[in-house]
Amino acid sequence: MKKSISRVLLGFIILASAACTKIDNYSGPNASFEGNLISSEGGNLLTSQGSTQIRLEQISWSATPSPQEIPSKFDGTFMDTKLFKGTYKVIPKGGAFWPVYDTARVEINNGTKHDFTVTPYLVIKNFTATLVGTTLTLHYDIVAPIGAGLPTILETQPFVNTTKLVGTGASIRDFSDIYKKTINKDWANLTTAEKSITIDIPNMLRGRKFFVRAGVRLNDSFKSYNFSEIIEVDVPST
Amino acid sequence: MKSIHKLIIALTVSAGVSVTSCQKLDIPPTNIFTPQIILGTEAGVNSLLATIYRSLPIEDFKYRPDGGEDNGGIPHPGFNPGNPWMNFYHAGAVTGEMVGPFGGMDIGAGFGYWPYANIRNVNILINDLPKYADKLGQAKVDAILGEAHFLRAYYYFALAKRYGGVPIITIVQDPGAPISELQVHRDKEEATWDFIGAELDLGYKMMPETNQTGRANKYVAAALKSRAMLYAGCIAKYGSVNFVNGEARSLGFVGIGSDKANGYFTKAFDAAKLLEGHYSLYEKNPDKVQNYVDLFLKGDSPENIFIKQYSIATNTAHSWDATMSPRYMTANALSRAYPTLDFVQRWGALSITNADGTPKRFNDRAELMQGIEPRLLATVYFPGAVLRGLTFDMQRGVYPSFSGTAASEVAKSPGSRTYILSGDPKTLYQGKMVIGFTGLTSAADDAVTRTGFYVRKYIDYTKAISETDLYRSQQPWIDLRYAEILLNRAEADVELGNTGDALTCINQIRNRAGATPLTSVSITDVRNERCMELAFENHYYWDLKRWRIADVVLNNAKFKGLMPYYVANESKYIFLAEPELFQRNYNFDKRFYYEPIPGGELGKNPNLYPNNPNY
Numbered sequence: 139m140k141k142s143i144s145r146v147l148l149g150f151i152i153l154a155s156a157a158c159t160k161i162d163n164y165s166g167p168n169a170s171f172e173g174n175l176i177s178s179e180g181g182n183l184l185t186s187q188g189s190t191q192i193r194l195e196q197i198s199w200s201a202t203p204s205p206q207e208i209p210s211k212f213d214g215t216f217m218d219t220k221l222f223k224g225t226y227k228v229i230p231k232g233g234a235f236w237p238v239y240d241t242a243r244v245e246i247n248n249g250t251k252h253d254f255t256v257t258p259y260l261v262i263k264n265f266t267a268t269l270v271g272t273t274l275t276l277h278y279d280i281v282a283p284i285g286a287g288l289p290t291i292l293e294t295q296p297f298v299n300t301t302k303l304v305g306t307g308a309s310i311r312d313f314s315d316i317y318k319k320t321i322n323k324d325w326a327n328l329t330t331a332e333k334s335i336t337i338d339i340p341n342m343l344r345g346r347k348f349f350v351r352a353g354v355r356l357n358d359s360f361k362s363y364n365f366s367e368i369i370e371v372d373v374p375s376t
Numbered sequence: 377m378k379s380i381h382k383l384i385i386a387l388t389v390s391a392g393v394s395v396t397s398c399q400k401l402d403i404p405p406t407n408i409f410t411p412q413i414i415l416g417t418e419a420g421v422n423s424l425l426a427t428i429y430r431s432l433p434i435e436d437f438k439y440r441p442d443g444g445e446d447n448g449g450i451p452h453p454g455f456n457p458g459n460p461w462m463n464f465y466h467a468g469a470v471t472g473e474m475v476g477p478f479g480g481m482d483i484g485a486g487f488g489y490w491p492y493a494n495i496r497n498v499n500i501l502i503n504d505l506p507k508y509a510d511k512l513g514q515a516k517v518d519a520i521l522g523e524a525h526f527l528r529a530y531y532y533f534a535l536a537k538r539y540g541g542v543p544i545i546t547i548v549q550d551p552g553a554p555i556s557e558l559q560v561h562r563d564k565e566e567a568t569w570d571f572i573g574a575e576l577d578l579g580y581k582m583m584p585e586t587n588q589t590g591r592a593n594k595y596v597a598a599a600l601k602s603r604a605m606l607y608a609g610c611i612a613k614y615g616s617v618n619f620v621n622g623e624a625r626s627l628g629f630v631g632i633g634s635d636k637a638n639g640y641f642t643k644a645f646d647a648a649k650l651l652e653g654h655y656s657l658y659e660k661n662p663d664k665v666q667n668y669v670d671l672f673l674k675g676d677s678p679e680n681i682f683i684k685q686y687s688i689a690t691n692t693a694h695s696w697d698a699t700m701s702p703r704y705m706t707a708n709a710l711s712r713a714y715p716t717l718d719f720v721q722r723w724g725a726l727s728i729t730n731a732d733g734t735p736k737r738f739n740d741r742a743e744l745m746q747g748i749e750p751r752l753l754a755t756v757y758f759p760g761a762v763l764r765g766l767t768f769d770m771q772r773g774v775y776p777s778f779s780g781t782a783a784s785e786v787a788k789s790p791g792s793r794t795y796i797l798s799g800d801p802k803t804l805y806q807g808k809m810v811i812g813f814t815g816l817t818s819a820a821d822d823a824v825t826r827t828g829f830y831v832r833k834y835i836d837y838t839k840a841i842s843e844t845d846l847y848r849s850q851q852p853w854i855d856l857r858y859a860e861i862l863l864n865r866a867e868a869d870v871e872l873g874n875t876g877d878a879l880t881c882i883n884q885i886r887n888r889a890g891a892t893p894l895t896s897v898s899i900t901d902v903r904n905e906r907c908m909e910l911a912f913e914n915h916y917y918w919d920l921k922r923w924r925i926a927d928v929v930l931n932n933a934k935f936k937g938l939m940p941y942y943v944a945n946e947s948k949y950i951f952l953a954e955p956e957l958f959q960r961n962y963n964f965d966k967r968f969y970y971e972p973i974p975g976g977e978l979g980k981n982p983n984l985y986p987n988n989p990n991y
Binding site (some may be wrong): 201202204231237315359360361 | 619620621927931932965966967975978979982985989990
C-alpha cells in the first residue's frame with residue numbers, strides 16, 4: 139500500500155515537473171474595430187457585396203504582416219469584433235472612390251471607432267422608381283464631384299432583388315443584367331442627356347415585393363460601381 | 377622455449393595489426409554520387425539535365441493551371457501533377473476557347489509556382505561544370521552550358537509572366553550564409569525580362585544546331601526568345617495603359633515603361649527571323665484537313681522545334697485521347713471541356729440561318745461542314761464528323777414541328793418552347809433518338825458535350841477504341857512549333873509597323889490551313905490568326921493577359937454552343953446558337969494581370985514585399 143502511494147506520488151512529481159509553467163500571455167482576439175465610410179458628398183458611401191473593404195495590417199506584430207480585410211456593409215458601415223489588440227495600418231480600398239493613399243495608424247482596442255471620408259467617383263442623385271402596371275421605370279442623374287481624371291465610365295445598370303441585400307452578385311439577372319446600358323465614355327465626353335438615365339424594366343412579377351437600386355461602373359483598378367440608395371417596390375397583385 | 381612462443385605470437389599480432397590497419401580515413405563516400413561522378417561524365421550530366429528537363433514548366437497536356445492535387449508533399453504542383461488523368465482541366469476552359477470543369481475564373485491568382493529549387497539545380501550546373509572541362513572537353517562543356525542558360529531562361533520566363541519582377545538568383549546559395557544574404561530582393565520586371573533575353577542569347581550562341589529529341593538546340597533558344605520578348609513588348613505597351621496602381625508598380629516590380637516596347641518587339645522579330653530556313657510548316661499531305669491533323673501527331677514534322685515526349689513504359693503517358701473525346705469513342709474515363717461556338721466563329725459565322733431569319737434545314741448534320749476551313753475541321757469535331765468508325769451524333773432534342781425564326785425561338789423561355797429534350801440517349805421519339813450518344817444534355821452528367829463540339833487537335837484517331845484508355849496516349853506535346861514563330865514575327869511586325877512582312881508570314885500559315893490568303897493585315901487580323909492557329913495549345917490565356925484585354929473579354933462573359941435539333945415532321949436537322957449548357961460566367965479581375973507572390977514565400981522572405989497590386 140505504502141509502495142503504491144509512493145509510486146503515485148512519484149508519478150505526480152514527474153508529471154508536475156514536466157508540465158508547462160508559463161502561461162500563454164497573449165490575449166485573445168477580443169478587440170474590435172468599427173466605423174463609417176463617409177462620402178464627401180454627404181451621407182455614407184453606399185456599397186455592395188464584394189466592393190469596398192477596410193484593409194488592416196497589424197504592424198505591431200510584424201513589419202510585413204499578412205493583410206486582412208473587413209468588408210463594408212451595404213450602408214457604408216463596417217465592424218469586426220474578433221481582432222487582436224495592437225497597432226494597425228488601416229486603409230479603405232476596392233470601391234468606386236478616389237484612392238486613399240495615406241494609411242491611417244490606429245491603436246485597436248476594445249470598441250475602437252474610426253471613420254474614413256472618401257470622395258466617390260460618381261454620385262447617383264434624384265433616384266426614382268415609378269411603377270406603371272408591371273413596368274418599373276428607373277430614373278437617375280449621375281454627378282461627378284471631381285470630373286478631371288475620372289476613370290472611364292463603362293456602363294450603368296439596375297439591380298433588382300427580392301431582399302434588401304441587392305447589388306452586384308445579389309440580383310435577379312432577368313430584371314438586372316439584361317437592362318445594362320453600355321456607356322464607355324470619359325466624363326468630359328458625356329452630354330447632359332447622357333448623365334440623366336432612364337431604364338424601363340417590364341414584366342415585373344405581380345404580388346411581389348422587390349428591392350431596387352442603380353449602379354454605375356467605372357474602369358478603375360477594381361472596375362467598381364457607385365450605387366444609389368435602395369428603394370422598395372411593391373408590385374400589386376391586380 | 378616458452379619465450380620463443382611469446383615472441384612468435386607478438387610478431388604475428390603486430391604484423392597482422394599493421395597490415396590490416398587503416399591506411400587512409402579520408403576517402404570519398406562510396407554510397408553517394410559526388411560532383412565528380414555527376415559533372416565529370418557525360419552520363420552523369422545527362423542525368424542531372426533529365427531532372428531539370430522533367431521539372432521544366434512546360435504547359436502540356438497534363439498542366440493544371442489551377443495547380444491540381446497535391447503530389448508527393450508538393451501542394452498544387454501545376455506542372456507534372458500527381459494524378460494527371462484529368463487533362464480537361466485546361467487553361468482554355470476559363471477563357472471561352474472552351475467551357476468546362478472550372479466554375480469560373482478559377483486560375484486568375486495562380487497556384488504559387490516558385491521553382492527556385494529547380495533553378496538551383498541549373499545554377500549548380502552553370503557554376504561547377506566549367507571545372508570539369510578537362511574530362512568532358514571544352515566544346516561539350518560549352519554546349520551544355522548553353523543548354524543550361526536556355527533552361528534557366530525557361531524557368532524565369534514562367535515566373536516573369538506570372539509575377540512580373542522576381543529575384544534573379546544566378547549563384548548557388550550557401551544554406552549556411554547569413555539570412556540577410558539568403559533573403560534576396562525582388563528585381564524589377566524590366567530587369568527580369570532583360571535577364572531572360574540575355575540568357576537566351578547565351579543559349580543561342582553556345583548550343584549546337586541539333587540535339588537529342590526533347591532537348592534544346594540553339595534555335596529552341598531563339599524561338600523561346602521570340603515568345604518572351606513579344607510578351608515583354610506587350611507588357612510595356614499595353615500594361616502602361618491598362619494597369620492596377622500600387623506600391624509594386626511605382627517601384628517597378630511590375631510594369632515596364634512604354635518607351636521600351638519597340639525595343640522588345642524588335643528583339644522578338646530578330647529572334648524569330650533566326651529560325652527562317654531551319655524549320656518549316658508541315659505540308660506533307662495534300663489533303664489539307666488530314667495534313668493539319670497529322671501535324672500534331674507525326675514525329676517527322678519539320679515544324680516541331682521543341683517537344684516533350686511521353687511513354688507508357690516509363691509511366692509518363694498522358695490521357696488526352698481518353699479525356700477530350702466522349703466515352704462513346706473511348707475505352708474509359710470521360711470528357712469535360714468543350715469548344716464554344718464563340719471560338720468556332722473566329723473563322724466567321726456558321727451558315728445556319730437563312731436570309732429571312734429561319735433556321736436552315738439540313739438533311740444530315742454533316743452537311744454543316746461543307747465549305748468550312750480545313751484547319752477548323754481539324755481543330756474541332758463538328759456534329760456529323762467521324763472518329764474511330766463512330767459518328768459524332770450531337771443532338772440537343774427534337775422538335776415535332778418548327779416554325780418561325782431562330783432568334784425568336786431562342787429568345788423564348790424554356791417552358792414555352794415545344795421541343796422534346798432528354799437526359800438519356802435511350803429516350804426515343806417516334807422511334808428516333810431524342811439526343812445522341814455524344815450529347816447534348818444539361819442533365820447532371822457533364823461527360824458529353826455542352827456546346828455541340830469536341831476538341832480534335834492532338835486526338836490520335838489511329839488508336840482503336842479499346843486502346844483509348846487513361847495513361848495510354850504517347851503523342852508528344854509540341855511546346856514550340858514554327859507556326860507560332862511566324863505568328864510571333866507577324867505580331868512584332870505589326871507592332872513595329874512592318875505590315876508587309878507580317879502579311880507574308882500570316883499567308884504562309886493561311887495557305888497551309890487551307891484558308892484564303894489575306895490582302896492586308898491589321899493587329900486584329902494577326903491576333904485572330906494566332907487564336908485560331910494556336911487554339912487549345914495553352915497560349916490564349918497568356919495572350920489575353922499580355923494584350924491586357926482579359927478584363928474586357930472576360931467581363932461577366934457567357935459563351936454559346938451550337939445546338940442541333942431534329943425537326944420530326946420535316947425529317948430535317950436545324951442548328952440554333954444558344955447559351956452553352958454549363959451556363960458558366962467568367963470574370964477577370966484587373967489584378968489578375970499579375971499573380972500574387974505566394975504567401976509562404978512572403979513569410980520566409982520579407983524582402984519580396986511589396987506584393988503585387990491589390991493582393
